[in-house]
Amino acid sequence: MGRLFGTDGVRGKAGEYPMTPKVAMGLGQAGATVLLEEGNRKIIIGKDTRVSSDMLEAALIAGITSTGVDCLRVGVFPTSGVAYLTRELRCGAGIMISASHNPFEDNGIKFFSENGLKLPDEVESRIEEFVFAKDEMFPSPTGMNIGRVQEVDYAKERYLKFLASTVPSLDLTGMKIVVDCANGATSEIAPLLFKKLGAELIALNCEPNGTNINLRCGSLHPEVMCDKVLEHKADIGLSFDGDGDRLISADEQGQIVDGDYIMAICSKFLKSRDKLKNNMLVITVMSNLGLNIAAKELGIDLAVTKVGDRYVMEEMKRKGSIIGGEASGHIIFSDYHTTGDGMLTALQLLRVMKEENLPLSSLRKVMQKFPQITLNLDVEKKPDLSTIPDVQEAIRDAEAKLGDNGRVLVRYSGTQPVCRVMVEGKSQEEINEIANRIAGVIKEKIG
Numbered sequence: 001m002g003r004l005f006g007t008d009g010v011r012g013k014a015g016e017y018p019m020t021p022k023v024a025m026g027l028g029q030a031g032a033t034v035l036l037e038e039g040n041r042k043i044i045i046g047k048d049t050r051v052s053s054d055m056l057e058a059a060l061i062a063g064i065t066s067t068g069v070d071c072l073r074v075g076v077f078p079t080s081g082v083a084y085l086t087r088e089l090r091c092g093a094g095i096m097i098s099a100s101h102n103p104f105e106d107n108g109i110k111f112f113s114e115n116g117l118k119l120p121d122e123v124e125s126r127i128e129e130f131v132f133a134k135d136e137m138f139p140s141p142t143g144m145n146i147g148r149v150q151e152v153d154y155a156k157e158r159y160l161k162f163l164a165s166t167v168p169s170l171d172l173t174g175m176k177i178v179v180d181c182a183n184g185a186t187s188e189i190a191p192l193l194f195k196k197l198g199a200e201l202i203a204l205n206c207e208p209n210g211t212n213i214n215l216r217c218g219s220l221h222p223e224v225m226c227d228k229v230l231e232h233k234a235d236i237g238l239s240f241d242g243d244g245d246r247l248i249s250a251d252e253q254g255q256i257v258d259g260d261y262i263m264a265i266c267s268k269f270l271k272s273r274d275k276l277k278n279n280m281l282v283i284t285v286m287s288n289l290g291l292n293i294a295a296k297e298l299g300i301d302l303a304v305t306k307v308g309d310r311y312v313m314e315e316m317k318r319k320g321s322i323i324g325g326e327a328s329g330h331i332i333f334s335d336y337h338t339t340g341d342g343m344l345t346a347l348q349l350l351r352v353m354k355e356e357n358l359p360l361s362s363l364r365k366v367m368q369k370f371p372q373i374t375l376n377l378d379v380e381k382k383p384d385l386s387t388i389p390d391v392q393e394a395i396r397d398a399e400a401k402l403g404d405n406g407r408v409l410v411r412y413s414g415t416q417p418v419c420r421v422m423v424e425g426k427s428q429e430e431i432n433e434i435a436n437r438i439a440g441v442i443k444e445k446i447g
Helices: 021-035 053-066 079-088 121-132 155-165 189-196 222-232 259-272 289-298 309-319 342-356 360-366 389-405 428-446
Strands: 009-013 042-047 070-076 093-097 106-112 149-151 176-180 200-204 236-240 247-250 280-284 301-305 323-325 331-333 372-378 407-412 418-424
Touching (some): 021 053, 042 079, 070 079, 079 093, 176 189, 176 222, 222 236, 236 342, 259 323, 259 342, 259 360, 309 331, 389 428, 407 428, 418 428
Parallel strands (some): 042 093, 280 323
Antiparallel strands (some): 236 247
């Protein structure tokens, strides 16, 4: 069998391998056995609003409790909230059931260490070894030693208090905010947060039914938020994904402000306050060239990682950086949290607007984006692209044509059966032509 873990936990179509109750139960047993070796006998579990989340939660709990470990159950909750409560409640590990921005048919299982961090590759590999082991390797206690389940009914209040504590003086009175919760894990908690801080709120897509998560809404469809910002003459729009760890924003003119803009805005603000530790911002290879240019003009050093927020966090720790993230809006403020958090990111952005006393349309001028196109090609298999000469030749030709005024990135998604072709350059027409040419070669060679 192939590797279970991708760039963001285990993910796939619910009911099909690997997202089956059998595998989920095995992951529960393996996670409890590998991660709780030091004697901390409790794991916290949260989930998003997908119809399959209940099924996977039940299987995980069965696996965990069968090893003698207790489960703290928070129900529907943002991924970042589970990470926070894992360390706040001193659990041995945390688990989030979510496929993030994927459609409702998919689901996933993400693990956090006792410190609220995503697991490194070597620990995930160890969990896989236990899942696939032919011999029974799990503890199997009986009687009073079987694990129990506890409902954490104070989880939302504890998490809301934490979020508000990151911006202690922020008062949103007089601000009109559009919030799109993608019918996902923030549907209840996000409106509570921004109303508590005094904002006038226009809440969108806060009525999950199990099948409408991310459906033509949320951070994958920010145009919905943009239209409502203009309709209601709001000061800002905030759009989250299904599990709440991403933010895509919109200024008062209805223009999208993605993760690259947010990182540029917040880094500039922190630098102006002498709070940008080690003068460092960590980004991924997917960030726009415009962010590189803006950072250079601002005198901010950049570190670049491969795609995946855990790689961003690992590099932030190595470089001593307090801010890093992805263009997708998955941004980490490590002074406050160990993972990307859409609501926390929104609060930091709102703080800059308030303290600078500037609208978001003015703040976003800190950078100018290069035209960019990303084509997502469905693939049934993922052969190593470096071993396909025609694909490599197409990429080399494109890079030669763009020179220093653009770039090409071709990679497989770590969470979906998709090959992504991303091209940036000065001309939208030129990059469209280049991207389609590379995509044509990939379709011909891979199918």
